Amino acid sequence: MIDAIKFRNxxxxxxxxxxxxxxxxxxxxxxxxxxxxxxxxxxxxKEVNLFKFLxxxxxxxxYDPPEFGIFPLMLASFWVMIGATIVCVPLGIGSxxxxxxxxxxxxxxxxxxxxxxxxxxxxxxxGFFGMxxxxxxxxxxxxxxxGLSLFTASMILGIMAVPTVCSITEDALSxxxxxxxxxxxxxxxxxxxxxxxxxxxxxxxxxxxxxxLGMSRIVGETMTVLMVSGGxxxxxxxxxxxxxxxxxxxxxxxxxCAMGSKHFHALFAIGLILFLVTLFFNIIAEIxxxxxxxxLGLGR
Amino acid sequence: xxxxxxxxxxxxxxxxxxxxEMKFVRMRTENLNFYYGKxxxxxxxxxxxxQNHSTAIIGPSGCGKSTLIRLFNRMNDxxxxxxxxxxxxxxxxxxxxxxxxxxxxxxxxxxxxxxPNPFPKTIYENLSYGLKIQGINDKTLIEQKVVESLQKAAxxxxxxxxxxxxxxxxxxxxxxxxxxxxxxxVEPEVILFDEPCASLDxxxxxxxxxxxxxxxxxxxxxxxxxxxxxxxxVSEYTAFMYLGELIEFGKTEKIFTxxxxxxxxxxxxxxxx
Ligand SMILES: Nc1ncnc2c1ncn2[C@@H]1O[C@H](COP(=O)(O)OP(=O)(O)OP(=O)(O)O)[C@@H](O)[C@H]1O
Ligand SMILES: [Mg+2]
Numbered sequence: 224m225i226d227a228i229k230f231r232n233x234x235x236x237x238x239x240x241x242x243x244x245x246x247x248x249x250x251x252x253x254x255x256x257x258x259x260x261x262x263x264x265x266x267x268x269k270e271v272n273l274f275k276f277l278x279x280x281x282x283x284x285x286y287d288p289p290e291f292g293i294f295p296l297m298l299a300s301f302w303v304m305i306g307a308t309i310v311c312v313p314l315g316i317g318s319x320x321x322x323x324x325x326x327x328x329x330x331x332x333x334x335x336x337x338x339x340x341x342x343x344x345x346x347x348x349x350g351f352f353g354m355x356x357x358x359x360x361x362x363x364x365x366x367x368x369x370g371l372s373l374f375t376a377s378m379i380l381g382i383m384a385v386p387t388v389c390s391i392t393e394d395a396l397s398x399x400x401x402x403x404x405x406x407x408x409x410x411x412x413x414x415x416x417x418x419x420x421x422x423x424x425x426x427x428x429x430x431x432x433x434x435x436l437g438m439s440r441i442v443g444e445t446m447t448v449l450m451v452s453g454g455x456x457x458x459x460x461x462x463x464x465x466x467x468x469x470x471x472x473x474x475x476x477x478x479x480c481a482m483g484s485k486h487f488h489a490l491f492a493i494g495l496i497l498f499l500v501t502l503f504f505n506i507i508a509e510i511x512x513x514x515x516x517x518x519l520g521l522g523r
Numbered sequence: 524x525x526x527x528x529x530x531x532x533x534x535x536x537x538x539x540x541x542x543x544e545m546k547f548v549r550m551r552t553e554n555l556n557f558y559y560g561k562x563x564x565x566x567x568x569x570x571x572x573x574q575n576h577s578t579a580i581i582g583p584s585g586c587g588k589s590t591l592i593r594l595f596n597r598m599n600d601x602x603x604x605x606x607x608x609x610x611x612x613x614x615x616x617x618x619x620x621x622x623x624x625x626x627x628x629x630x631x632x633x634x635x636x637x638x639p640n641p642f643p644k645t646i647y648e649n650l651s652y653g654l655k656i657q658g659i660n661d662k663t664l665i666e667q668k669v670v671e672s673l674q675k676a677a678x679x680x681x682x683x684x685x686x687x688x689x690x691x692x693x694x695x696x697x698x699x700x701x702x703x704x705x706x707x708x709v710e711p712e713v714i715l716f717d718e719p720c721a722s723l724d725x726x727x728x729x730x731x732x733x734x735x736x737x738x739x740x741x742x743x744x745x746x747x748x749x750x751x752x753x754x755x756x757v758s759e760y761t762a763f764m765y766l767g768e769l770i771e772f773g774k775t776e777k778i779f780t781x782x783x784x785x786x787x788x789x790x791x792x793x794x795x796x
Pocket of ligand 2: 588
């Protein structure tokens with residue numbers, strides 16, 4: 224009897240330890256990644272100072288002497304992010320509102336998995352689709368020399384981020400208690416008023432989280448952007464200029480540079496900046512969504 | 524005096540008696556059947572709701588009390604896959620008829636829910652919401668109505684210094700009174716209460732009951748309750764429901780002292796439910 228209890232305790236403790244270790248292993252990876260990024264990224268600042276690295280206008284890592292100004296790359300990432308956000312926010316939020324408010328039960332059961340499937344398409348497929356279909360189409364449509372550009376990248380990445388924005392927005396909308404809707408209807412509001420004045424404000428922070436996580440997804444996206452953005456490390460003058468965002472730069476150049484070279488360290492430093500930016504986005508999203516849950520009284 | 528007007532307190536005795544004698548039927552149902560999908564939740568309900576009287580609906584859990592009361596302001600429109608047979612009339616107009624205006628109906632027939640459900644907005648915004656929905660934009664008018672409804676809901680003294688705080692910071696009982704105030708603010712004529720005290724402690728319950736008794740002077744009230752004392756305290760008419768049917772309907776004191784139906788008697792004496 225006692226033995227049985229002891230054994231059960233023993234078993235429970237074992238499970239507890241296994242799961243604790245599993246949970247902490249991701250922390251170990253995170254710390255490991257941060258250490259590597261700093262260790263390999265920081266040495267570049269012995270060559271160029273931080274200011275010149277961030278705001279230098281030319282990126283010629285293989286020239287002699289090389290130039291490591293990542294300003295065009297950051298600008299490219301920034302503009303692609305803005306462009307793709309402009310594409311994904313209306314599409315993502317619009318489809319979430321449709322799913323949540325208008326779609327019948329059957330339509331929902333059909334559309335929701337479909338949109339989630341969009342998230343499961345490998346990014347190289349998006350890149351391929353962008354290169355082979357969208358880019359030539361845009362090239363013809365606007366009669367421009369190249370189809371691979373900031374514009375194309377924004378379109379494709381925007382579409383890629385739609386599932387993220389849509390499903391998080393949809394979750395946020397469905398977290399809004401049914402009782403709010405009933406309360407609104409009970410004082411004579413119609414559906415539209417209830418949606419715009421009660422449901423969307425109540426889900427507001429959840430929707431902001433969706434947008435921020437969508438943006439974070441866009442900034443971190445590599446393969447697609449490498450394939451459709453055109454790859455020129457210049458400061459874009461129009462939306463139809465080819466660009467070279469940070470992720471694409473790392474992916475394209477990492478294979479060609481010598482380990483431990485200045486170029487190598489510069490790429491790691493770019494990675495470090497990307498890491499910090501996405502970390503920042505995720506922290507903001509977390510803060511907002513926590514505040515939101517508190518506001519709705521859903522606990523932490 | 525138009526029938527729809529809220530009777531001012533000081534004239535109450537005169538007009539009240541007028542209505543009492545007239546026994547004006549404000550709402551009624553006619554052979555009402557209601558289905559959730561294939562499941563029949565209400566069977567052949569015929570009930571009258573008298574102007575400026577309060578009617579309690581009692582019965583064991585699942586007998587269809589909420590279903591019935593939610594039909595009075597078409598709240599069940601929100602539930603998919605339902606079907607109504609028979610009629611529900613407000614002032615002799617079918618509220619489900621082709622000419623019925625659901626927004627108008629819900630404005631006239633307000634509702635307070637089982638769980639307090641203030642919006643996650645400020646106290647002030649909770650009350651001004653319904654007014655703005657109606658297209659009232661005059662700030663002073665809104666302010667005046669906000670104060671008035673808080674006073675009527677016996678909440679004014681407790682919140683007058685924090686009208687612009689989030690309503691979710693109030694206690695459960697205060698939240699429920701805020702919901703009553705929100706309902707009153709749009710000046711309904713009938714107020715439906717679906718177990719308004721079910722989630723409250725005894726002290727908060729006593730306050731709400733007191734408030735409902737006060738409101739009976741101005742409004743026509745329908746209240747669903749599980750609590751027999753509550754029913755006998757606050758209502759003049761009582762309807763007893765069982766398995767989707769209206770078993771007995773009449774003056775509260777009659778139902779509670781000399782029920783005509785055996786089922787009612789059994790329920791009141793606690794044999795089931
Ligand atoms: N949305 C719904 N879909 C399907 N069936 C429902 C729905 N709401 C209620 N019902 C069913 O209809 C019947 C009546 O329910 P209702 O909520 O009206 O009972 P009630 O008398 O209010 O009970 P309680 O005292 O527990 O609140 C129950 O059998 C219930 O299961
Ligand atoms: Mg109920």
